[in-house]
Amino acid sequence: MFSSIRWRLITIYFLLVFIAMVIVGVFITNQFETYYLNKVRDDLRYISNNTVKKFLPEEDLSENYKNIQKDLYRTPLSIGYQISIIDAENDFKIIASTNREIENLYAMDFFDEYAMLSASTGKIYEKDINEDDMKKYRVKHMVFPYEDEKGEVIGIIYCKANLDEIYNILDNSKIIFIKAMIVGLLVTVVLGFLVSTSITNPINDVTKKALKMAKGDFDQVVEVRSDDEIGQLGRMFNYLTAKLKQTLSEISSEKGKLDAIINHMADGLLAVDFSGQIMHLNPRFMQMMCLEKSEIEGKKYDDIMGRYSEKIKLSNIIKNGLESGSDIIEISNGTVIKVSFVSLRDSQKEVAGIILVLQDITEHQKLENMRKEFVANVSHELKTPITTIKSYAETILSGAVDDIELQNQFLKVIEKESDRMAMIVKDLLKLSKLDNKNMDWNFEPIDAVGFISSIAKKLSVAFNEKNHTFRYIFTEESIIVNMDSHKMEQAIQNILTNCIKYTPDGGEISLSLSRDEAWAHISIRDNGMGIPKESLPRIFERFYRVDKARSRDMGGTGLGLSITKHIIEEHGGMIHVESELEKGSTFIISIPTSHTV
Structure with missing residues (x-):
């Protein structure tokens, strides 16, 4: 309970008020007691000096006891006061007293002996005495000497004042004070509760909303009800919330951009610390290294990259103190990768690890x-x-x-x-x-059937020279294709010329034309020497020859098929070749019938 600032504030208020009231109560009670006791003392002194001594004779008190008695009875006294006149020359006999029961009796039996002896020597004596164990309070005894003209003590004025009334008043005052203190403390507790609540409620509100912010909910606003320090705290909390929300939004936006860039960049990225632990990697890295997520769990940097090159091993980088560097590695699937690394520094500019960037340079x-x-x-x-x-x-x-x-x-x-x-x-x-796209093109709608037929007729002499059997299969309906007739003729002639060159005498060459919904397909087939399977992907490269010596003897430049591919692609088409060694080859050219330029 006392861990709450509310109860601590209430306790502090309670103790402060309690201590203050106790101090004030004790001080006031002591002052009242002192005041009343001084008043009694002054009264007794006044009665003795200004009243009793005036009617006492200057000699032989015992002979005038009747007059003294009468005068003493006529003396006005407060309740509880008792005055006795004692003859100091006649064996301390009480010659007069407001208490008639002790008149003419021996004073030593009723009064304090030391007090009377002190007074007999001319001294004023004062003492508070408990006369009866049954009585709760004391009685003030004041003894005054009475001297004759010669200065000799002839009598003693013995005054007694009952202090019961005074202490009753003081006790009642204490009770009243205690009641007032209890009421005051209760009021203090209530006021302390209200004051502490006015302080702790806003703090609790700020605490609860700060907790929600810690959990990710930044739409928190504190209601400001005052202009004091609590109100300023609320305003600063709202300002902090707004700035934090804005800052986090900016950070999130930048992080999103950075993540998008890293995750979608064409290069692989890997960040590791100096212990070899992987801090971050992007999906492209996994793709380039042909790794699955399960394959890198629990593994360190050298387990993944160190096996490919000594230069990029983490121990080697640390040992040589390299800030940056690069190396080229080749992984198992034949991919060639350039690995570049640079030191990663923290906010204190201390080297904390390395960042690797992987570039796929296979095509390069x-x-x-x-x-x-x-x-x-x-x-x-x-x-x-x-x-x-x-x-x-x-x-x-x-x-x-x-x-x-x-x-x-x-x-x-x-x-x-x-x-x-x-x-x-x-x-x-x-x-x-x-x-360089510097070629001039003259596209126009042309009937592909007639166009291909004219090319076949132009090469008929070449077919006959090698006794080739030439067959062509055309559709009866026209196929209109938008093309540059001169360049397309060169492309088709390049293929047909190759067929004539590499098909032995007496071989067969066929040319067919067909169409589907959007494409015109030109198929050229021979039964010549064919093309090896490993050479098929490269036959459209410049100067590539399947049989270099034989090709050169036949007068080829090795550029014809490369030019053919360029021309067909400029027409929006594509070329495909199928071949089997010693069984011939088939070239299929597909051109869109709706191609426009």
């Missing part, structure tokens, strides 16, 4: 290899005719050939090789234009 490597191979192929393709031309020209220039017929033969070879180089350069320029 393939393109780089293709580029190198292309350069090598171009160099090789041009080197052969150049070498031939140079050697034949040097032979002629040296005059070593005197035979005109032999010179003409050499010049024909030079011309043939020159034409071959020109054809290679021409095809390369054409490919460059296709790559």
Whole structure:
């Protein structure tokens, strides 16, 4: 209970008021007691000095006892007061007293002996004495000496004042004070409860709403009822809530953006601390490394990445104090990955781990290899005719050939090789234009049936030279295709020419044309040497040859199928090849019938 500030405040108020009232009560009671006792003392002193001594004779008190008695009876006294006149010269006999029962008796039997002895020596004596054990309160005794003209003590004025009335008043005052204190304390408790409630209720409200905020509910507003410190606390809480909500919204938005970027980035991302524990990774990392979630649970960085390269091992990075670096690895499925790492620093700029970025450079490597191979192929393709031309020209220039017929033969070879180089350069320029979209196109609606028939007729002589059986199957209805007739003719002729070249004499070549809802399909089939399965994905690459020596002898440049693919794709179409070694090949060209440019 006392852990609550409310009860502590009530207890503090209670104790403060209680202690203050006790102090005030004790102080007032003591002051009342002192006041009343002083008043009794002053009264007795006044009675003795100003009343009794005035009617006492200056000598022989015993002879005048009757007059003294009468005068003493006439003396006005307060209730509880008792005055006795004692003859100090006549064996302390009581010669007069307001208590008639002790008149003419021996004073030593009724009064304090020490008090009378002190008075007989000329001293005023005062003492509060409990005269009876049955009585609760004391009696004040004041003894005054009475002296004659010579200064000798001849009598004693013995005064007694009953203090019961005074202490009854004081006791009643104490009771009244205690009752007032009880009422005051009850009021204090009630007021303390109200005051503490006015303080603790807003605090409890703030606490409850802060707890809700801790659980994620930031739509909390404290009602402000005053302009004091509690009200300021409420206003600051509302301001804090608004700012916190805004800040968290901004952080959440930024985190969402960052998560979206990290989770959808094309590169893999991995963050680890210096103990090798994985702090974060994105889905792309899992995809690139061909890992499942269950495969990385409980594993450290080196268990996953360290096996691929010593350079990217965590121990090696820490040992060499590397801030950044990179390496290229190849995983089991043949994917080539570039791994770049950089140090991860915390808010104190201390190195806390590393971040790895994984880039899939498989296609880049393939393109780089293709580029190198292309350069090598171009160099090789041009080197052969150049070498031939140079050697034949040097032979002629040296005059070593005197035979005109032999010179003409050499010049024909030079011309043939020159034409071959020109054809290679021409095809390369054409490919460059296709790559850079610089080729001029003249698309127009053309009947594909008639178009394909005319191409077949143009190549009929070539078919007959090798005794090829040529068959073509066309639909009876027209198939209108939007195309550039000159470039499409070149594409189809490139395929048919290859079929003629690589199909032995007496072979069969077929050409068919069909359509479905949106496509026109041109199928070209031969029963020639075919294409090996491993070469099928590469036959449309530049300068790629299945049989390099045989292809070069047949006069090809190795660029025809690459040009064909570009032309068909510019028409919005696609080309597909099916082949089996020693059984022939089938090229299928599909062009949209509704293609417009």
